[in-house]
Amino acid sequence: MLKIGIIGCGFIGGQICKAIDSGAIDAELYAISDLSENKALKLAASLKKCSPAYMRIEELLQNVDLVIESASQSAVKLIVPQALEAGRDVMVLSVGALADEELRERLFRLAKQNNCKLYFPSGAVAGIDGINSASAAEISSVILTTRKPPMGLAGAPHVEALGIKLEKIEKETLLFEGPASKAVKAFPANVNVAATISLAGIGFERTKVRVIADPTLSRNVHEITVEGEFGKFSTRVENLPSPENPKTSYLAALSAISTLKKILSPVQIGT
Numbered sequence: 664m665l666k667i668g669i670i671g672c673g674f675i676g677g678q679i680c681k682a683i684d685s686g687a688i689d690a691e692l693y694a695i696s697d698l699s700e701n702k703a704l705k706l707a708a709s710l711k712k713c714s715p716a717y718m719r720i721e722e723l724l725q726n727v728d729l730v731i732e733s734a735s736q737s738a739v740k741l742i743v744p745q746a747l748e749a750g751r752d753v754m755v756l757s758v759g760a761l762a763d764e765e766l767r768e769r770l771f772r773l774a775k776q777n778n779c780k781l782y783f784p785s786g787a788v789a790g791i792d793g794i795n796s797a798s799a800a801e802i803s804s805v806i807l808t809t810r811k812p813p814m815g816l817a818g819a820p821h822v823e824a825l826g827i828k829l830e831k832i833e834k835e836t837l838l839f840e841g842p843a844s845k846a847v848k849a850f851p852a853n854v855n856v857a858a859t860i861s862l863a864g865i866g867f868e869r870t871k872v873r874v875i876a877d878p879t880l881s882r883n884v885h886e887i888t889v890e891g892e893f894g895k896f897s898t899r900v901e902n903l904p905s906p907e908n909p910k911t912s913y914l915a916a917l918s919a920i921s922t923l924k925k926i927l928s929p930v931q932i933g934t
C-alpha cells in the first residue's frame with residue numbers, strides 16, 4: 664500500500680487526511696508534519712481509523728512513498744528538493760512557488776535525475792485537462808480572467824502601489840492586464856491559479872492574466888479562455904471559500920483528493 668506523508672496540516676492537508684480516513688482513498692496515511700506540532704497532533708486525534716505518526720520533516724521524507732506538500736511556498740523551496748533527492752514522488756499544492764524560474768528548473772531536473780513524479784493538482788480552476796490536450800498541438804493564447812469582490816483584492820501589491828481605492832469601486836473595473844509572470848507579483852493571492860495554468864500551457868510570459876474588481880460578486884470567479892490549433896474553449900468557476908481558510912477555495916482541496924485517487928487508480932479518465 665502506498666505510504667503517504669503530508670506536510671502542512673491546515674485546510675487542504677486536513678481534507679486529504681479525512682478522505683483517506685473515510686476509506687475514499689485506498690492508501691496508508693503514514694506520517695504528518697507541520698510547523699505547528701500541536702496542529703498536526705490535533706488533526707491526527709480527529710481521525711477515526713488512521714493514526715499517522717507525527718514526524719519531523721527529514722524523518723518523514725525517509726519513510727514515505729509519496730510526499731504531499733500542502734504547507735506554503737517556502738516549504739516548496741525548502742522541502743521539495745530534499746524529497747526528490749530522497750527519491751520520493753511529490754504532490755505540490757503551493758504551486759505558485761514555481762513562478763520562480765530557477766526553482767522550477769531545479770525541481771524538474773531533480774525529478775528527472777531521481778526518476779520521481781511531481782504532481783500539480785488543477786487547484787481552484789477548471790480546464791487544465793483541456794490545456795493539456797491542446798498543448799499536444801500549438802496553443803496561440805491562454806487568458807485567465809479573475810473577478811473578485813473589490814475588498815477581496817485588498818492588500819495586493821498592485822492595488823497598494825497604485826493607491827487604488829477599492830471601497831469606491833461601483834462597477835466592474837479592470838485593475839490589471841499583463842503576463843502571468845507579472846500578475847503573480849502584482850496579485851500574489853492569484854499566484855497558484857496563474858502558475859498551474861502557465862505550467863500546463865504556454866508558460867508564464869505568454870499566459871495573459873486580467874484581474875477585475877466587481878462589486879456585484881460574492882464569489883471569486885476564474886475564467887480561462889484558450890485558443891489554438893484545436894479551436895477555442897472557455898471555462899468558468901465560481902469558487903466558494905473553504906470554511907476554515909477563506910483564502911483557499913474548497914475546489915482546491917477536492918482537486919488534491921482527486922489527484923490522489925488518480926495516482927492510485929488503474930483506470931485513468933480524462934487527460
Ligand SMILES: NC(=O)c1ccc[n+]([C@@H]2O[C@H](COP(=O)([O-])OP(=O)(O)OC[C@H]3O[C@@H](n4cnc5c(N)ncnc54)[C@H](O)[C@@H]3O)[C@@H](O)[C@H]2O)c1
Nearest residue numbers: 671673674675697698733734735738757786787855911915
Ligand atoms: N493549487 C491551488 O490552486 C491552491 C489553492 C489554494 C491553496 N493553495 C496553497 O496550498 C497551501 C495550503 O493551503 P491551506 O488552505 O491548506 O493552508 P492553511 O494555512 O490552512 O494550512 C497550511 C499549514 O501548513 C503549515 N506550514 C506552513 N509552512 C510550513 C512549513 N515550512 N513546514 C511545515 N508546515 C508548514 C502551517 O502551519 C499550516 O498548518 C498554501 O500554500 C496555499 O497557497 C493552492
